[in-house]
Amino acid sequence: MTQRSLLAGPAAEAGTAPVTLEGTLARVVFASADSSFCVVRVQVQGRLEPVTAVGPLVGVQPGESLRLAGRWVNDRKYGEQFQVESWLTVSPSTLQGIERYLGSGMVPGIGKVMAKRLVAAFGLETLEVIEHSPERLVEVEGIGRTRSRSIRQAWEAQRQIRQVMVFLQTHGVATHHAAKIFRQYGDEALRVVSETPYRLATEVWGIGFQSADQIAARMGLPKDAPSRLAAGLVHALTQASEDGHLFLPRAELLAAAATLLDVDEAALAAPLATLAADGGVTVDPQEVAKESAQDAVYLPQHHHAERSAAARLRRLLAAPLPPVSLDVERAIAWFEQGFRVTLAPEQREAIRRAVLGKVLLLTGGPGTGKTTLVRALVEIFARKGERVLLAAPTGRAAKRLAETTGREASTLHRLLEWSPQAARFERNEERPLGGDLLVVDECSMIDMSLAHHLLRAVPASARLVLVGDADQLPSVGPGNVLAELLQSGVVPTVRLQRVFRQDGAGLIVANAHRVLGGALPVEAQAGEPSDFFLIEKEEVEDTLDTLRRLVAERIPQRFGLDPRADVQVLAPMRRGPLGTVALNGELQALLNAHGAVVEASRGRLRLGDRVLQTRNDYQLEVWNGDLGRVESVDDDADEVLVRIDDRVVRYPSDELDALELAYATSIHKSQGSEYPCVVVVLAREHHVLLQRNLLYTAMTRGKRLVVLLGSRRAIARAVRNADPQRRYTRLAERLRA
Numbered sequence: 001m002t003q004r005s006l007l008a009g010p011a012a013e014a015g016t017a018p019v020t021l022e023g024t025l026a027r028v029v030f031a032s033a034d035s036s037f038c039v040v041r042v043q044v045q046g047r048l049e050p051v052t053a054v055g056p057l058v059g060v061q062p063g064e065s066l067r068l069a070g071r072w073v074n075d076r077k078y079g080e081q082f083q084v085e086s087w088l089t090v091s092p093s094t095l096q097g098i099e100r101y102l103g104s105g106m107v108p109g110i111g112k113v114m115a116k117r118l119v120a121a122f123g124l125e126t127l128e129v130i131e132h133s134p135e136r137l138v139e140v141e142g143i144g145r146t147r148s149r150s151i152r153q154a155w156e157a158q159r160q161i162r163q164v165m166v167f168l169q170t171h172g173v174a175t176h177h178a179a180k181i182f183r184q185y186g187d188e189a190l191r192v193v194s195e196t197p198y199r200l201a202t203e204v205w206g207i208g209f210q211s212a213d214q215i216a217a218r219m220g221l222p223k224d225a226p227s228r229l230a231a232g233l234v235h236a237l238t239q240a241s242e243d244g245h246l247f248l249p250r251a252e253l254l255a256a257a258a259t260l261l262d263v264d265e266a267a268l269a270a271p272l273a274t275l276a277a278d279g280g281v282t283v284d285p286q287e288v289a290k291e292s293a294q295d296a297v298y299l300p301q302h303h304h305a306e307r308s309a310a311a312r313l314r315r316l317l318a319a320p321l322p323p324v325s326l327d328v329e330r331a332i333a334w335f336e337q338g339f340r341v342t343l344a345p346e347q348r349e350a351i352r353r354a355v356l357g358k359v360l361l362l363t364g365g366p367g368t369g370k371t372t373l374v375r376a377l378v379e380i381f382a383r384k385g386e387r388v389l390l391a392a393p394t395g396r397a398a399k400r401l402a403e404t405t406g407r408e409a410s411t412l413h414r415l416l417e418w419s420p421q422a423a424r425f426e427r428n429e430e431r432p433l434g435g436d437l438l439v440v441d442e443c444s445m446i447d448m449s450l451a452h453h454l455l456r457a458v459p460a461s462a463r464l465v466l467v468g469d470a471d472q473l474p475s476v477g478p479g480n481v482l483a484e485l486l487q488s489g490v491v492p493t494v495r496l497q498r499v500f501r502q503d504g505a506g507l508i509v510a511n512a513h514r515v516l517g518g519a520l521p522v523e524a525q526a527g528e529p530s531d532f533f534l535i536e537k538e539e540v541e542d543t544l545d546t547l548r549r550l551v552a553e554r555i556p557q558r559f560g561l562d563p564r565a566d567v568q569v570l571a572p573m574r575r576g577p578l579g580t581v582a583l584n585g586e587l588q589a590l591l592n593a594h595g596a597v598v599e600a601s602r603g604r605l606r607l608g609d610r611v612l613q614t615r616n617d618y619q620l621e622v623w624n625g626d627l628g629r630v631e632s633v634d635d636d637a638d639e640v641l642v643r644i645d646d647r648v649v650r651y652p653s654d655e656l657d658a659l660e661l662a663y664a665t666s667i668h669k670s671q672g673s674e675y676p677c678v679v680v681v682l683a684r685e686h687h688v689l690l691q692r693n694l695l696y697t698a699m700t701r702g703k704r705l706v707v708l709l710g711s712r713r714a715i716a717r718a719v720r721n722a723d724p725q726r727r728y729t730r731l732a733e734r735l736r737a
Contacts, residue, residue: 021068021082022090024097025060026050031604042066042082055084062599063100065090095119098126103635109147109154111635117141130155142636157182180204180654194219198231202238205615206657209235209260224263229271232261234280237299241478245728246302246448247284249294272297284730296730302478305452309481310734312455317359317490319460322436324384328355331380339379347373350494351380354437354465357492361443361485363470364496365516366700367509370467371404373496374439377465378405381437389435391415393445394625395645397672401441412440412450413623416457420619425453432459442672443468447477448729466491471516472697473668474727476624484731491735507532508706512699515692515719521699521708534708534715540577543683543710544586550679550707552590559677559705564591564610566676569664570698572689578681578710580664587663598633598640601656605630611642612662612669620649625669627662667698678702682710682718690718691725 023044029052030039038057041050053068060066070084103115110118121140122129129136134152137143143151184204185192192199197215200207209231221228236256240248248256254272258265275281282303284296298306332348335341343351347369354360354377364370382388390409392398402409415433417426427433438458440446443466446454458464466485474480485491499513508531511521524530535550537543551563561567569587573579588609595606605611613626622628628644639650642659651659667680680698682690695718699706708715 018069018071018085021051021053021070023051023066023068024094024100025062025064025066027062028060042068051082052078052080053082053084055087057084057087060087060089063097063103065097065101095123098124102126107151107154107158109151109636109638111638113635114140114142180206196227197221198227201231201235223261224267226271226274229257229261229263229268230275230280232257233268233272233275234299236260237281237297240728241299241302243727244474244478244480244725246306246478246730247296247298247728249728250283250297251294253297296728302448305448306479306729306731307734309448309452309455310731310737312452312458313359313491313735316455316458316460316464319358321356321358322461322463324355324381324386324436326355326380326384328352331355331383332376334383335376335379339375341372343372343376344369344496344498344500346494346496346498347376350496351376353492353494354463355380357463359464359491360466361482361491361493362465362467362496363482363486363493365469365471365499366512367499368496369498369500370496372500374401374441374465374467375405377437377439378407382407386436387434389415389433389438390441391438392441392672393450394442394623394672396627396674397442397445399645400674401439409441411623412446412454413621416453418618418621420621423618425457427457428453429456431457433457433462434459435462437463437465439465439467441467444470444472444482445475445672446481447475448479448481448731449477451479451481469700471693472700473671473693474724476668476671478727478729479731480727480729481731484729485735488732488735506530508699508702511706512696515696515699518692518719518722520716520719531702531704532706532708535710536712537709538684538711538713540683543578543681546709547583547679547681548586548590550709551587555677555679555705555707561677561705564608567679568670568673568675568677568701569679569681570667570670570701571664571681572667572686572694574666576683576685578683578685580666583664583681584661588661591663595630598630598656601640601659604661605640605656605659607632610662611659612665613644613658614660615658617655617658620651620655622649622658625671627665627673628659667694667701670701671697673701674703675701676703677705677707679707679709682708682714684711684714686714687717690714690721692719692722693724694718 021044023042026041026043028038028040037055038060039052039054040057040060042053043050055070067088067090068082068084069086070082073081073083075081099115099119102110102118103112117140118126130151134148137148137151138145181193181200181204182189193215197212197219201209201212212231213228216228233253236253237248254265254268257268276283279300282298282300284298284303328351332343332351336343350360350362350373362370362373378388378390388407390401390405390407391412392401392409393412395411398409398411419426440454468482470482470486474483486493499509507524511532514521521532521534523532523534535546537546547569551567551569555561555567556563569583571578571580571583574581576582588606592606592608595608598605598607607630609630611628611630613622613624616623622644626644628642628649631641631643631648633640638653640653640656642649642651678698678701
């Protein structure tokens with residue numbers, strides 16, 4: 001069933017005569033996340049009430065004047081509607097229309113406040129003044145010569161953007177991508193789109209292969225055109241990397257691309273060879289497994305990262321050991337006495353290896369003493385005057401590392417000094433890090449690219465300690481670095497297995513280890529205090545009803561936790577009635593129904609919403625998985641202010657599609673974070689993703705309280721399924737080579 005049928009019902013009676021309708025967009029009622037379908041309300045002259053219009057209207061903004069072409073229909077459920085077949089933005093002709101148009105975010109640099117001032121100063125001639133007499137803009141309070149020039153430039157750019165919009169609409173592409181295309185290519189936008197449409201799929205965020213393929217088809221590009229086949233091969237590899245793979249075996253790549261392109265696999269052999277010859281892909285002829293001799297086909301950047309990381313780690317392991325005047329046994333005794341702890345034998349062994357070796361991999365589950373051991377290493381090396389650097393992949397993980405060690409810790413991106421201007425890490429082999437001991441926590445989150453850049457920056461004179469839980473899910477990005485390091489047998493490793501922490505977090509820790517051992521989690525005896533609860537619900541509506549009461553009432557009342565700040569809902573997948581998209585809609589309505597709507601987000605976001613960054617943005621310096629909260633809107637600058645960790649990030653209004661609601665988030669995206677309370681929703685419809693490491697990762701995100709909610713059969717399936725999804729990566733083989 002499509003979004004159209006869900007909203008309009010099956011009994012719509014279409015009119016016969018196409019008509020044109022002009023009006024001002026009042027508000028966006030619904031915008032599909034999966035298609036271009038929207039429901040909007042349009043104020044039309046001569047009608048007291050706004051008209052409901054439905055159709056492919058993605059990207060329209062409140063205040064725009066629209067010319068809609070389509071037909072009137074009489075829907076039995078929703079009444080009279082205007083069914084849009086095509087549309088254009090036209091210049092508004094009323095004072096209110098001009099003000100709403102300029103204040104809608106269509107012209108960067110003009111927000112709602114400035115739009116009101118402009119219309120007050122120039123009335124119906126406002127658009128003419130901006131177009132033909134921009135020097136007069138300085139007559140308006142708050143506009144000087146510099147801002148006047150920037151508004152004029154933005155207006156010129158917007159006019160060209162409208163040309164791109166018309167072109168894209170002609171070729172069936174959602175017009176909300178037009179601004180991004182123009183920002184990427186500038187004056188070359190129309191040439192790029194018409195001559196090389198498949199570039200959009202790799203160079204413009206939000207425009208995937210399907211959209212680019214649609215443009216190409218409408219322009220008459222043959223189905224078997226070499227450029228289309230090559231783009232399909234690259235897209236198949238890109239999709240594989242989003243699933244965690246660094247490469248695909250040749251046969252799997254050809255099969256995936258043939259399905260995507262609807263062509264025979266034989267037709268792809270020549271385009272693949274051309275891609276390899278031109279550097280579009282890298283073919284590694286070495287076997288990917290003992291039983292397979294297929295070529296491995298990589299995107300070039302993934303091949304380079306994997307080879308370089310392996311080579312640099314081997315060199316680091318072989319480098320001479322830097323001297324340190326340290327008696328290991330005396331140092332251990334000093335730490336135990338000073339900090340009133342007794343280290344376990346495996347913890348003592350880890351300290352010896354860290355002192356007497358170049359690289360140490362430290363792994364263990366919750367409660368096994370990783371934190372105590374890291375603190376011991378930091379204190380011992382700092383006591384001897386060694387320079388200690390602490391880092392983690394995310395801001396939250398870095399903050400937690402700083403809290404547990406009492407010393408400064410940073411994200412890996414900050415440690416490696418990412419430069420948005422140069423679009424690169426400033427720390428590398430030519431300008432390495434300045435520490436003697438580098439400790440990196442939460443290494444299960446590190447993907448192949450970040451591992452490559454980290455190893456580039458570690459000086460040969462330093463010791464490197466990598467800390468992580470090998471039983472957690474692998475990184476969101478491609479690769480399986482921690483698991484491959486362990487599998488290689490090349491990196492000195494200490495596994496902490498003895499569980500120390502039982503009081504205060506007894507059942508969270510105990511149940512996490514039960515799950516690892518293949519046993520179902522258990523609850524405390526009736527009447528006993530507990531940090532872990534299991535609530536069985538088999539039906540979707542029962543689960544949703546229980547979730548609402550848990551988050552809004554039971555957890556806040558019993559444990560004193562703030563549902564908007566302290567309670568995180570986790571689920572395995574995005575789609576479905578118990579996926580994160582649907583759960584976020586429920587929770588936003590429950591926890592923030594009265595927050596002011598952020599208009600630039602097409603109604604998705606409200607002030608006060610918890611949000612998640614969904615991709616790396618090197619200009620804003622925010623990373624995939626970062627959590628934040630929408631704080632305010634700067635109308636004049638046309639920006640939305642979001643607090644992420646300890647800083648405020650200013651998002652341009654047309655970059656808000658990188659944010660999604662985060663009252664509920666995927667278990668994968670929760671890696672590296674701890675929350676006072678997590679509610680883990682597991683249902684039978686999640687069966688495709690139910691795995692032991694997924695459930696284990698979810699349970700170990702809770703610091704004070706874990707509630708497991710859902711189907712007992714789903715939980716049992718996750719516990720039984722101990723075979724993680726395979727990722728194609730050859731780091732371990734390269735390390736052993």
